[in-house]
Amino acid sequence: MPARASVPTFRQRHRSSVHPGAWWLWALGLGTAATRTTNPLLLGLLVAASGYVVATHRTAAPWSRSYTAFVKLALAVLVVRLVFAVLLGSPIPGTRVIVTLPEVPLPHWAQGIRLGGPVTAEALVFALYDGLKLATLLICVGAANALANPARLLKSLPGALYEMGVAVVVALTFAPNLIADVQRLRAARRLRGRPDRGIRGLLHVGLPVLEGALERSVALAAAMDARGYGRTADVPAPVRRTTTALTLGGLLGVCAGTYGLLTAEGGAYGLPVLLAGVAAALAGLRLGGRRTLRTRYRPDPWDPRAWLVAGSGAAVAALLALASASDPDALHPGVVPLTAPALPLWPAAAVLLALLPAFVVPKEPS
Secondary structure: OOOOOOOHHHHHHHHHHOOOHHHOOOHHHHHHHHOOOOHHHHHHHHHHHHHHHHHHOOOOOOOHHHHHHHHHHHHHHHHHHHHOOOHOOOOOOOOEEEEEEEEEEOOEEEOOOEEEEEEEEHHHHHHHHHHHHHHHHHHHHHHHHHOHHEEEEEEOOOHHHHHHHHHHHHHHHHHHHHHHHHHHHHHHHOOOOOOOOOHHHHHHHHHHHHHHHHHHHHHHHHHHOOOOOEEEEOOOOOHHHHHHHHHHHHHHHHHHHHHHHHHHOOOOOOOHHHHHHHHHHHHHHHHHHHHHHOOOOOOOOHHHHHHHHHHHHHHHHHHHHHHHHOOHHHOOOOOOOOOOOOOOOHHHHHHHHHHHHHHOOOOOOO
C-alpha cells in the first residue's frame, strides 16, 4: 500500500515559517532601495531577487496568487507612464526625434501643456527609468503580499491596534460573505422558477441579503461582548499622555523621514529621522497596549531567522542609500546626452543580499 502523506503539525509549521512582519520589513527595504536609483540594471536585480524568493517560498494559499496581479499592475503602470510621455511630452530636452505626432492646439490658459508634437529618445528613456522605479516598488509590495500570511499578520498586531485589526478582519470577510449570500439566493430563486435578474430580481434578493448581514452583525457583536472585547485596564494619566506624545511624535518622524528618503535634498537627515520616528512610534504602541486586556493563542515568535530576513531588506536599503549619496551618477544614469547604463559592482552586490531569505528560511510544508 502507498504510504499516506503526513500532515504537518503545528510545531512543524511553526519551525518552518517566519514571522509575517519580517517579510513585510524585507519587502519595504527592497522598495526603499528601489526609490534610491533609476538604474534599470539595479532595478532589474531587485525584481529578480524578490521574484526568486517568492518563487521558492510562496505556498498554495489564496493570498500567494497576488504576486502575479502586482506584476501585471506594475507593467500597466510602466505602459501608462510611457504613453503619457508620448502624448503629453516631457520636460527633458532631446535631440534624437523618433516620431513627430500631430500637435493639438490648446487655449491660452493651458500654456505649458502639450498634446502631441515631437517624441524624442531622451524623453522616452527618462519615462522608462521613472516608470520602472515605480513598477519595482509595486512588485516588492506584491512579494510581501504573496509571502506574508495576512491572518497571522493581523494576529501579531500590538495590543494598541487590536480594534483596528478586528475591523480589518470584519471588512475583509464582509464582501466574500455578501457574494456567497447573493449567489445562494439567486440559485434558490432559479430552482423555484422565479426571476433572479433585472430590477425585480435584485429587489427580491437584496432584502434577504441585508437581513442576513444584519443577523451576522448582531451575532458577531454578541460573540465579541461574550469574549470581553472592548474592556480596558486602568492606566495612570502620565502614562496615557506619554503614550500619546510618543505615538504622534513617532508618526510625524516617520512622515518626515520618508519624505527625506524620497527626495534628493533630504538624503542626509531622512534615514535618522525615520529610524527615530519608528522607535518612538513602537514605544508608544507598546505603552498603549497596556490598556488592552488581550491574550494571544500560539503567538508567532520573532526568531533569529526573522531578524535575518528583515535585516537583509534593511541592509539593501541602507547600502543603496549610501551608494546614492556617494556615487549618484552610477545609480542615476543620465539621459542627456543619452548613454547606456552601467552596472555598478558594489551596489549590485548589495542588492544580492535580498536573496538571503531564500537560503535561511526553509519552505513551508504544504
